[in-house]
Amino acid sequence: MDDSLPDDLPDDLPEDVDDDLDDDERALGAGGPAAAPASAFVFPEGFRSGFACFVGRPNAGKSTLTNAIVGQKIAITSSKPQTTRRVIRGIVNRDDAQLVLVDTPGLHRPRTLLGERLNDLVHDTWSEVDVIGVCLPASQRIGPGDEYLVRQIAELPRRPKLIALATKTDLVSRERLGQHLVKIASLEESLGVRWESVVPVSAVAGDQVDVVVDEIVNLLPPGPALYPDGEITDEPTETRIAELIREAALEGVSDELPHSIAVVIDEMNPREGRPADKPLMDIYASVIVERASQKGIIIGHRGERLKQVGTDARLQIKQLLGMPVHLMIHVKVLADWQRDPKHLNRLGF
Numbered sequence: 001m002d003d004s005l006p007d008d009l010p011d012d013l014p015e016d017v018d019d020d021l022d023d024d025e026r027a028l029g030a031g032g033p034a035a036a037p038a039s040a041f042v043f044p045e046g047f048r049s050g051f052a053c054f055v056g057r058p059n060a061g062k063s064t065l066t067n068a069i070v071g072q073k074i075a076i077t078s079s080k081p082q083t084t085r086r087v088i089r090g091i092v093n094r095d096d097a098q099l100v101l102v103d104t105p106g107l108h109r110p111r112t113l114l115g116e117r118l119n120d121l122v123h124d125t126w127s128e129v130d131v132i133g134v135c136l137p138a139s140q141r142i143g144p145g146d147e148y149l150v151r152q153i154a155e156l157p158r159r160p161k162l163i164a165l166a167t168k169t170d171l172v173s174r175e176r177l178g179q180h181l182v183k184i185a186s187l188e189e190s191l192g193v194r195w196e197s198v199v200p201v202s203a204v205a206g207d208q209v210d211v212v213v214d215e216i217v218n219l220l221p222p223g224p225a226l227y228p229d230g231e232i233t234d235e236p237t238e239t240r241i242a243e244l245i246r247e248a249a250l251e252g253v254s255d256e257l258p259h260s261i262a263v264v265i266d267e268m269n270p271r272e273g274r275p276a277d278k279p280l281m282d283i284y285a286s287v288i289v290e291r292a293s294q295k296g297i298i299i300g301h302r303g304e305r306l307k308q309v310g311t312d313a314r315l316q317i318k319q320l321l322g323m324p325v326h327l328m329i330h331v332k333v334l335a336d337w338q339r340d341p342k343h344l345n346r347l348g349f
């Protein structure tokens with residue numbers, strides 16, 4: 001499969017990882033999707049439920065759209081490609097439906113074990129959902145990378161229903177959007193897919209986000225709610241906090257670094273002896289990198305970058321938990337973690 005990849009897919013890690021520095025043997029939390037609990041309840045007539053995911057080239061706007069739909073920050077977004085690594089669900093509860101959104105990483109040229117596992121994860125997710133929304137940013141021409149993705153979907157043994165989403169419409173003129181939509185329609189014939197609908201959307205401007213949800217819900221099978229009402233995501237809070245720290249650590253660093261960062265929450269406890277109306281959460285987290293040089297980048301001159309990472313992350317975590325947070329971040333080097341099955345398992349991949 002490697003050979004058939006087009007050139008405009010992003011590369012995975014650089015090959016020159018050669019440091020052999022300190023290892024860390026702590027037990028690390030596992031991630032990944034949990035099976036959805038089946039519900040035996042009788043459901044109202046016309047009620048629909050099911051799973052959907054968004055796919056698209058890196059930076060296509062998948063995470064931003066997921067967040068706009070769920071209305072809460074659950075997946076990390078960044079202007080750097082390839083930052084969404086975990087399968088994260090958001091749940092949309094409506095009177096007539098429950099939609100479970102699964103966020104997948106982008107497909108990329110698998111050069112490491114991590115790359116291979118991520119691609120397998122993507123294919124598995126695609127086969128399990130009811131609807132795939134293919135994100136094709138209006139601000140970019142549809143290229144071999146997009147066509148490769150769509151072809152991969154067309155070749156799945158069990159093909160979910162497909163809708164095409166022309167994302168980032170706020171960045172283009174009406175004329176350009178028109179051309180983009182014509183091109184999207186032509187993919188039906190050239191790639192052998194069928195779009196149930198084609199929806200232009202801007203997650204940033206909040207334009208047509210509700211139409212995307214309506215179109216997806218219409219394609220879900222009849223069935224009862226799969227998760228109890230009100231539950232927005234089944235990602236453990238710790239995992240979400242780790243993602244927020246990771247997002248803050250990625251801000252403004254060089255392009256190769258995103259692959260090399262993982263974040264683990266070492267300890268998280270409410271501070272003892274605080275008055276009930278003034279709680280404080282103590283959080284100890286480790287940012288894990290592959291090389292000593294990367295550790296330097298994260299920490300920055302006199303620790304200034306790391307301090308900023310802490311400040312940014314703390315604000316987000318405070319919002320998530322609804323209480324002030326005391327955040328301690330350590331940066332650790334775990335040589336070659338992306339190539340070592342033992343490390344990958346511990347980090348939850």
Ligand SMILES: Nc1nc2c(ncn2[C@@H]2O[C@H](COP(=O)(O)OP(=O)(O)OP(=O)(O)O)[C@@H](O)[C@H]2O)c(=O)[nH]1
Pocket residue numbers: 056057058059060061062063064065076077078079080081082083084105106167168169170171201202203204205
């Ligand atoms: N102007 C504009 N920018 C957008 C829109 N949606 C996403 N973006 C920006 O595009 C960039 C990438 O968005 P993400 O949502 O992280 O893209 P993604 O497809 O999840 O990216 P990966 O995680 O790399 O696969 C971010 O800088 C977003 O702010 C949109 O509707 N309009």
